[in-house]
Amino acid sequence: MQKTLVIDPGKCTGCKQCEMACSYVKEGTFNPSKSRIRVFDFHTEARFVPYTCTQCDDAWCQQACPVDAITTDPVSGVKQVHDNLCVGCKVCTIACPFGTINYNVSTGKVIKCDHCGGDPECVKACPTQAIVYSDAEQAGFDKMRQWAAKTDNAPQTTA
Amino acid sequence: MAWTRKILRVNLTTGTCETEPLNMEWAKKYLGQRGLGTKYLIEEIDPKVDPLSPDNKLIFATGPLTGTCASTAGRYSVITKGALTGAIACSNSGGYFGAELKFAGWDMIIFEGKAKRPVYLSIVDDKAELHSAKDLWGKSVWDTDAALKSIHQEPMMHVAAIGVAGEKGNMYACIVNDLHRAAGRSGVGTVMGSKNLKAVAVRGTQGVSVENFRAFMKATEAGKKTLQENAVTGEGLPAYGTQVLMNVINESGALPTRNFHDVQFESAHDISAEAMAEPRRSDGKPNLLANQACFSCTIACGRISKIDENHFTVVNKPEYWHASGGLEYEAAWALGAATGVKDLEALTYANFICNEQGYDPISFGSTLAAAMDMYEEGILTKKQTGGVELKFGSAEMLTQMAEMTGKCEGFGKQLALGSKRLCEKYGRAELSMSVKGQEFPAYDPRGIQGMGLAYATSNRGACHLRGYTVASEILGIPEKTDPLATDGKAGLVKAFQDATAAVDSAGLCVFTTFAWTLEDIAPQIDAACEGNWTPDTLLESGERIWNMERKFNLDAGFTGKDDSLPKRLLKDAAKTGPAKGLTSGLDKMLPEYYQVRGWNNKGVPTKETLNRLGV
Numbered sequence: 001m002q003k004t005l006v007i008d009p010g011k012c013t014g015c016k017q018c019e020m021a022c023s024y025v026k027e028g029t030f031n032p033s034k035s036r037i038r039v040f041d042f043h044t045e046a047r048f049v050p051y052t053c054t055q056c057d058d059a060w061c062q063q064a065c066p067v068d069a070i071t072t073d074p075v076s077g078v079k080q081v082h083d084n085l086c087v088g089c090k091v092c093t094i095a096c097p098f099g100t101i102n103y104n105v106s107t108g109k110v111i112k113c114d115h116c117g118g119d120p121e122c123v124k125a126c127p128t129q130a131i132v133y134s135d136a137e138q139a140g141f142d143k144m145r146q147w148a149a150k151t152d153n154a155p156q157t158t159a
Numbered sequence: 160m161a162w163t164r165k166i167l168r169v170n171l172t173t174g175t176c177e178t179e180p181l182n183m184e185w186a187k188k189y190l191g192q193r194g195l196g197t198k199y200l201i202e203e204i205d206p207k208v209d210p211l212s213p214d215n216k217l218i219f220a221t222g223p224l225t226g227t228c229a230s231t232a233g234r235y236s237v238i239t240k241g242a243l244t245g246a247i248a249c250s251n252s253g254g255y256f257g258a259e260l261k262f263a264g265w266d267m268i269i270f271e272g273k274a275k276r277p278v279y280l281s282i283v284d285d286k287a288e289l290h291s292a293k294d295l296w297g298k299s300v301w302d303t304d305a306a307l308k309s310i311h312q313e314p315m316m317h318v319a320a321i322g323v324a325g326e327k328g329n330m331y332a333c334i335v336n337d338l339h340r341a342a343g344r345s346g347v348g349t350v351m352g353s354k355n356l357k358a359v360a361v362r363g364t365q366g367v368s369v370e371n372f373r374a375f376m377k378a379t380e381a382g383k384k385t386l387q388e389n390a391v392t393g394e395g396l397p398a399y400g401t402q403v404l405m406n407v408i409n410e411s412g413a414l415p416t417r418n419f420h421d422v423q424f425e426s427a428h429d430i431s432a433e434a435m436a437e438p439r440r441s442d443g444k445p446n447l448l449a450n451q452a453c454f455s456c457t458i459a460c461g462r463i464s465k466i467d468e469n470h471f472t473v474v475n476k477p478e479y480w481h482a483s484g485g486l487e488y489e490a491a492w493a494l495g496a497a498t499g500v501k502d503l504e505a506l507t508y509a510n511f512i513c514n515e516q517g518y519d520p521i522s523f524g525s526t527l528a529a530a531m532d533m534y535e536e537g538i539l540t541k542k543q544t545g546g547v548e549l550k551f552g553s554a555e556m557l558t559q560m561a562e563m564t565g566k567c568e569g570f571g572k573q574l575a576l577g578s579k580r581l582c583e584k585y586g587r588a589e590l591s592m593s594v595k596g597q598e599f600p601a602y603d604p605r606g607i608q609g610m611g612l613a614y615a616t617s618n619r620g621a622c623h624l625r626g627y628t629v630a631s632e633i634l635g636i637p638e639k640t641d642p643l644a645t646d647g648k649a650g651l652v653k654a655f656q657d658a659t660a661a662v663d664s665a666g667l668c669v670f671t672t673f674a675w676t677l678e679d680i681a682p683q684i685d686a687a688c689e690g691n692w693t694p695d696t697l698l699e700s701g702e703r704i705w706n707m708e709r710k711f712n713l714d715a716g717f718t719g720k721d722d723s724l725p726k727r728l729l730k731d732a733a734k735t736g737p738a739k740g741l742t743s744g745l746d747k748m749l750p751e752y753y754q755v756r757g758w759n760n761k762g763v764p765t766k767e768t769l770n771r772l773g774v
Contacts (some may be wrong), residue, residue, distance in 0.1 A: 013397075013459035015452035016255075020228035023366065024376075030227050031262065031366025033315070043338065044481035046448035046463040125228070127387065127457035 002077045004136040005037075005113075005120060007050050011130035014041055014048035021125035025116060034104065036113040037122050037131075050122075050131055053100035053113040055079055061112070064095030076118060077136070083109045160370040161223035161687040162186055163266050167287050169280060171354050172213060172272030176280075176287040181266050186223075187690045188773065190697075193249045194664035194704040196220030196238035196267060200247075201707060203269075206714035210240045210346070211328075211353040213273035219260065219319070219359065220268075222666020223688045226261030226367035226454075229379045230386055231668035233258040233454025235342075242346030242353070243330045243522065243577050244596040244620040245715060247708045250333070250347045251624070251663055252319075253453030253461075254340030259317040262363025274355035279320075281311060282361045292357035296326060299515045300335040307360040320358035321348045322517030327567035328352065329575035331522035331598075339484025339514040340453065340461075345597060345619050346577075348517050374686035382671075382679050383457050389674035391634065396460040396670065397450055401488035402432035404601075404629075411633055411642060412736020413606025414492065415599065417499045417551045418528035419592050419725075422603045422733040426501035430491050434503055441467050446503055448482050458670060462486060464507050472508035472558050479511060486510050489623065492601035493524025494561075498531060499551035509561040516565030522577055525598035527560055529578040530570075532590050539585060545569045589726045595620035595717065604728050604745070606738035607632050609640070609648040612748040615722045616652065618708035624669060626655035636673055643737065645744035649751035657701035664704060703772040706756075706764050710774060719762030722749060 019035035027034045037052035059079050062070040069085035070092065072078070081101075088108040092101050101112040113120075115133075123133045134141075164181045182199075189195040196218045208214045217239045224232040235257030241248030260268070263282050277292035295303050300322040307318050317337060325332035325348035332348030333341040342348070369375045386392040395403045408414045409427035416424040428434060435447040444467070452459035464485025466473050473479040486494075486507055494506045513520040527549075533539040534549035541548065547556060547570060563571025573581055578591035578598055592599050597620025604611025609628035617625040628651055632642035640651060658677055662669050665684050677694035685692040712721075728743045753760060757768030764774075 013450055013452035013456075015456050015459060016454055017228060017457065020455065024228065024372070027366065028372075029366035029368045031364070032258075033262065033364040034366065043483070046451075046465070046482035048449075048451070127383065128459075 002136040003115070003118070003133050004055065004139050005052060005115070005123070006132050006134050006139045006142075008130050008142075009047060009049040011128045012039060012048040012050055013128055014039055015127065017125040017127060018050055018122035018131060021121040025121045026111070034111070036111060051100070053079070054098070055115070060095040060097060061092035061101045064091045066091060076115060078115050079112065080114050081110055081112060083107070086110055160368050160689060161227070162191065163261060163264050163367070165265055167265050167268045167282070169268060169270050169287070169289065170272050171270060171274040171278065171289070171356060174274070174289055176289065188700065189704060190223065190661065190664035190684075190700055191266065192220045192222035192225070192234070192236045192664050192666050193238065193251070193660060194700065196236055197247060197249060197704065197708060197711075199267070199269060200238050200240075201711050204240065206240075206711050207716065208240060210242045210245060210350055213354070215240050215350060217270040217347070217350050217354060217356070218267060221257050221261045221266055222664055224684065225666035226258040227369060227375070227379070227687060228455060229667065229683050229687070230383045230457040231453065231455060231671050232666050233456065234666050234668055235260060236663065237334055237342040237347040239347055239350045240715070241597075241619065242332075242349035244345050246345075246595050246620055246717060247618050247711045248345035248347055249619060249663070250342035250344050252334070252336055252340050252342040253456070253668060254317070254337030255454045256317040256319050256336035256340070256361065257666070258454040259361045259363045261367050262365055263361050264363065264365045268359065270354060270356060273353065277355045277357050279307070279356070279358040279360065281307075282359070282363075283313070284363060284365055295357045297323065299323060300517045301338055301515050303358050304338055307358060311360065311362075313362050316360050316362045318358055318360045320517070321351050322515060323566050324516045324518035324564070324575065325349055325352035326357075327575070329518050329564065329567055330577040330580065331519040333517045333519050335514055335517045341514070341517070341519075343519045344521065344622065369687040370689055371686045375683065378682035378686050382675060382683055385679055386457055386671060386674050391636070391673040392458045392671065393674075396458050396673070399432035399436070400450065400460045400462045402435060402462070402486060402491055404488045405431035405491060406433065407633065408602060410736075411606055412733060412738040413603040413633075413642070414496050415592070415601065415603040416496045418497065418525075418532040418590065419603065419727050420532075421735065422606050422738060423736050424496040424499075427496065429501040430495040430503050430506060435462070435464065435486065439467055441469060446507060447485060453668070456668065460670060466507050466511070467504050470504040470508070471555070472505055479508065483511055484514050489600045490520040490524070493521045494557065495524075496601070497524045497528040498557055500554050500557045501552070502554035505554035505558050508558050512558075512561040512565050518565065518575075521600055522598045523561070523564055523574065525592055526574050526576070526578040526581060527557065529582055529590050529592065530574060533582065533585055533587055538587055543570070543573075592725055592727070593621055594724065595721050597621045602629055603733070603738070604724060604743040605733040605741050606736065607642045608645050608744055608748070609642070609651055611724055611728065611743040611745050612648055612652045612752055613655070615724055615745055615749065616656075616752060618705065618712055625659060626652045627659070627669065628652055628655050630655075630673060634673070637676060643741060645747045648748050649755050652752060653755050656705055657698050660701035660704040661697040664700065699772070703774055706769060706772055707774050709764060710769070713763060722762055
């Protein structure tokens with residue numbers, strides 16, 4: 001089963017625990033600027049939105065890479081950057097329409113979310129379940145359910 | 160580890176920025192933030208210095224845990240000799256600024272001297288530079304924040320700035336970061352303004368490490384679980400914010416109303432958390448839109464509110480039709496119950512103005528309440544107020560005065576003095592509800608006796624954040640004590656004061672202590688920092704910090720006589736509620752407090768006490 005990060009911005013409080021967990025597991029320090037997931041604060045609208053790579057099936061970054069440093073995990077479908085191949089040309093960062101693959105100055109390689117190999121740290125760190133890891137084919141289930149609840153099919157009372 | 164071990168020293172007179180190593184001997188005794196920043200200040204300034212002279216210093220200090228994943232570990236403090244009080248000032252703020260400063264690689268910034276012309280400091284990692292603030296001077300905090308992000312093309316920059324209030328010498332000006340989090344009390348923003356320093360803008364990309372990651376992750380995870388499972392930090396604060404207290408404190412007969420004439424506010428519900436969440440009658444939408452966490456905080460008590468667009472305060476001002484920092488309990492009380500105003504939208508607007516122009520809503524509301532008191536007594540007349548009727552309960556007047564105080568215009572200029580100076584000016588010093596020149600927060604010492612002692616002895620003047628015995632006396636945390644009794648309160652106040660000093664110095668938020676004791680906190684600090692940090696060493700560190708602050712105040716000229724409360728609280732009994740008939744029993748608690756502190760009967764720490772603590 002392929003899994004995906006399902007993000008509900010309505011639950012996000014902007015605490016950045018996800019960024020801390022991500023940077024700790026990937027970089028060994030607490031450093032939000034190196035996090036693969038980022039929380040955006042739309043202050044005047046009272047909205048916080050966590051955002052990260054959605055693991056495109058036919059991925060722009062992968063297509064653009066001139067040295068084939070980005071591969072697809074056959075089981076999870078996750079796109080992975082191979083540091084031993086990446087030359088730091090940054091073409092993938094231009095190709096990605098979502099901005100979710102980025103250059104890391106300290107290593108000279110690009111970095112992106114890889115679902116932590118199937119056990120994402122951001123999910124475990126989120127105190128409000130704004131980020132959950134679930135079946136990729138059922139990512140819309142909760143939203144469908146919410147709308148389903150609004151469907152008025154109550155039995156009509158007749159006079 | 161945990162500490163970056165680097166201090167940025169900025170001399171505003173000469174315009175230089177220098178790096179120096181953190182004194183690790185002191186760090187091991189005073190931890191960081193409040194404790195360590197105060198140690199530096201005390202070592203470097205004359206306690207008798209005029210707070211607004213170039214010889215006073217202004218320190219921005221983070222704690223060792225600031226910038227880590229420990230819950231609430233995003234805080235910083237501003238330490239200086241307070242403009243409002245002349246006492247030691249240490250104002251603590253959340254938001255994201257403190258963590259960003261740490262990520263840039265700095266434990267602390269020490270500002271000294273005074274710039275000839277307005278300047279701001281930019282920090283991008285190791286690079287710190289002073290720039291002209293000519294084009295920023297006169298701008299609000301909000302406009303300054305936007306301008307600096309644009310000038311530096313750094314949308315992820317975090318800004319701490321003063322508004323017009325700080326520039327123009329409002330005595331209780333704040334330093335506001337991230338638009339609506341503030342180092343709020345004692346006039347730390349006034350000191351910043353006196354140095355011609357408009358803002359500090361920081362971007363950090365270097366990360367923070369800790370001594371033992373494995374132990375730290377384990378300890379912080381356990382801590383977060385405890386917060387989540389606790390009724391206050393896991394349910395009450397996220398859902399209602401600190402405003403959860405409004406109805407509770409009112410029912411306890413400890414909600415100071417109309418300049419402490421009353422201890423219960425008949426319209427408390429109208430300005431409560433519950434009212435913020437209910438759909439408004441006017442437009443069917445609630446005042447409260449969302450809750451917001453500060454950096455790393457898993458509680459998320461912050462309120463984000465939006466004012467009804469048709470409300471008289473903003474109907475012609477679309478620039479205020481957006482969401483921003485909403486009412487916390489203390490602000491809602493000061494702007495509301497203290498002034499007798501029950502219009503939630505008006506309070507929210509006044510709160511926006513406080514954030515926008517950078518001044519403390521607690522001191523502002525209380526000062527306005529004192530002015531109203533004098534107006535109703537006939538001491539102040541329309542002649543002095545510029546034609547304004549300063550009557551308790553008027554929302555129009557509250558919001559008009561908030562605007563004028565923000566800009567130091569008209570009668571706002573007098574309100575910007577703070578209640579002590581204002582009441583002294585008109586010969587009614589006793590109507591200022593303050594200790595050491597700083598206005599009370601939202602708990603009446605007649606209904607919560609321990610708070611009277613906590614206010615009287617607070618090193619930065621009246622304050623709820625130095626020893627929050629409300630937790631014990633009202634909420635039963637860590638154990639219930641009788642709010643109307645004075646017995647045992649001396650020890651209780653000391654215990655809260657010492658523990659709080661340690662929590663503040665670590666870089667954590669004191670709200671965690673609704674769920675955490677030092678038993679929960681010590682393992683987190685111990686894993687992060689070198690040295691041996693146990694509940695006992697933390698408590699000792701807290702006591703050391705408390706005595707160091709006290710000694711500074713005594714050297715500055717304060718005496719035991721300043722550990723007092725206004726006459727109204729000592730002579731006029733509460734008229735209603737559970738405390739009906741009671742006055743503050745400060746005289747019963749204070750001598751015992753001096754004793755448990757190891758101070759003489761004049762409130763001076765004995766040589767033995769200072770030696771024991773190594774002060």
